[in-house]
Amino acid sequence: MNRLIFVTAALAPALAFAQDQSFQPDASLSYGQRPFYLIDKMEDGPLKEKLASCVGQTPERTDFSVGHRGAPLMFPEHTVQGNVAAARQGAGILECDVTFTADQELVCRHAQNDLHTTTNILVTDLAENCTQPFTAATPEGGATAECRASDVTLAEFRTLSPKMDASDSSAETPQEYLGGTAPWRTDLYVDDAELMTHAESIELFRSLGAKFTPELKAPSVEMPFDGFSQEDYAQKMIDEYKAADVPAADVWAQSFDLQDVRYWIENEPEFGAQAVYLDDRYEVPEGDGGLLDPNDPSTFQPSMNELAEMGVNYIAPPMWMLVTLDDSGEIVPSAYADAANAAGLNIITWTLERSGPLANGGGWYFQSVSDAIDSDADYYEMLHVLAQDVGVAGVFSDWPATVTYYANCYGL
Template identity: 30%
Template sequence: MLWILVASCTAWYVGAYESTDECRTFQSGDDVSLLQRRASQDSFSLEAPCEAPCLQRDSGTPGFIMERLFHEEAVSCPWQSPGQAPDEDCKRRLAHINELRDAIAQCERPLAFTERAIGHRGAPLVAPEESLASWQIGARSGAGYLECDASVTKDLELTCRHSNCDLDSTTDLVTNHPDLNAKCRVPFVPGSGMPATCCTFDFTMKELSRLCAIMENEVNKSATVASEYLIGFPGFRSNATGNVKCHKVESYAFYLKLLKKSGFHAIPELKDTWNSRTEDFLKSKGKNIYWLADKFANMLQTAGFKPWPQEGKKSHPGTLYGIMQTFDYRLAEHWKTTRPKMMVEYMWQVPPPEGANCSDGNGDYNGPSGPGGDCGGEKLLQHLNQLGVNMFSPPIRTLLASGPGRTIVPSATAKILKEMNVESIGSWSLERQGCSPKPDGPNAQPPTAALEASSLAPCWDPDAWYYSTTDGRSTWQHLDVLPILDALFKKVGIRSMFSDYPATVAAYANCVLDA
């Protein structure tokens, strides 16, 4: 194992660092600084020989994935005290991880283009989400599909923003554009103690194009000047494109043209249609969510993206596919009723309690005429499936559970989806969560004495949401990333995986799953 690892590190770091002595055993505490140094390195260079703007396949440098998968703490057993001899559960887990890492270490093209990997908002672990740079890095990381979250604008266009109303924390609107801040439905007011609320439908597409996308920031609602409003982004992320002066906020039309030109599949999501603010805005324009859904679908179809072939799951080389995503089951119903051949993926975040209707504050599901909202109840899934919706994508935690001997096994929901014989199961989002230095979430508890004293501190958060149904919680050290991918693809049967840094999924798919 060791000689393979050392040889692979030396080879894979060529071009990524000035020297190869970065290939070493990493200690917790130097992760953030190492990531920050990455910002000036050429493995994330955005220069491209193709006519700009464009995306490139098979052009990434695997050095960064080596940092995340090939160091000592990536194979720790978090339930054990430091220095404790591995128990049988730990031995099995380490053997499994090493088997997967060996396959990746010996792989010639870990970042080859693969439809298994989806760039969630591009690659926001290392670049501002939904920006050209984020999509470029996602493409170079092996992603076959790249995502745009389409949000409606004041002039009824669509822009790529993850939430309709997060412009204050994902762009430079508050800090650099006082004239636009004044147009926000809740502008930033120095010393008010209130955060700004700035929505895409407060602005025209032309106005939004003046903004620069930034890494998703925490905000200081008590700031006394605009320059103090943005606090910074989580330490497990890094802006690897810090030398770029401005990442322009892009339109949905630009995204479709970019992917079509560059040869990548599209998986856009129509955002926040169940949100009352969105519905109220559309009503003020004499429109509704179904009008917006039709516009969204027509643009995807007109751009030339195709549905999967009906005769089987295997895609046709040279054909670019388009998948429409929604958390709103009303839109899933609408699309499949009006455009039965187009591909629709229904997503949900919070399944209802056992025996209850779907409800997360947006309404209960009570049949096809029921209100919209985020809902993953079995009754609804079966209803949508009968309409022809055969692609479903819940979060990681909904598809996995802990089994005997600390193994990772399919959840009850995963078994339901397999029994329904759906065409595709996807999941989200790998690389979305990292270390937490303090309890984070409603169920968080103080760390055990063993974890507090271990080398994993401060990565001890027991409430890590994405991985909360499996042993080995979310940490920057990637404690369970490879076994989680192995369980999702081989046991659950997912077809593809969203990731904030799709190189990890691509390496697993190219070197293990499809090798």
């Protein structure tokens, strides 16, 4: 019997489906309606004409399309169901953000301290374990809570039910606090959603025909944690791929901490060769060298060449750092993008489809080009520049079908 059947009872239905002999992963792919909705909204021009010409194409899985926490535009993030949806949308690479529980087991969560917004913990008996219990909103301030994966054991974590990542700051009760889902997302697919450990995500993603991009999340607790050091944490994540016999070439390990990336380069060179430095130097703490300006290479510390000399081969900034507007108001590559390319770094970027409607400049992810953003159709305008002019190797998306359709159309 296939060993996948023994993983966990929670994963068994999805894995059994994926292992069914009649299941052909690529035959199950679908773009759904969203790519066509976006194309219909585009202004007439060469890009719309090209994308419209591909309406009849057959969906194909592509590594250019990366599922960001699954498909959280509509599914609870880091769940079995969200990742199955992302795989069915053609995402060739799927993400598990990795953190750890009180007993140092690795689980998929975007942050170690997000259980109060991503699960039902506040309305369970485990609420008493939370670092900061629920406090109701008052005239002086909003409702608050903080519940960490490290507040519960793995066995306790498994009893929680996931939900859309949201909270209601006006809440007077824990039940009300669980609300707050953005109006352009949905709670339709919350029922029966299942959480995953990191090891379970490996088995699920492999069964779906996808590759892997785990992100080692910054701990919310002081390290070492009960003797568990940062190096132990970084090594344990890699060890779970080795234990599952996953080739290093199929794994893009990520971290915002350059020291984690350097650890992998030095101690696990096969995995380190594809380790991804997630660049958040735009918000460097005061006193740590100042902020990175994407249009001023003198602020790139370390420089792109220095990163390459350390052995870094992949860099992943947010989309807005890679683009700017030229004198005519057109979206073009930033100095940051040019410098990364000149240093021979592969670029991955995040996150398409996370901003909701783009009628008002696109928000945080489009901040460097907000004057050119006024319609949801601009998701494809931005993606086109990132793919063709910046030359990114992949794009994280909260709804991978949008990227998959573009990549299939352009042969990426």
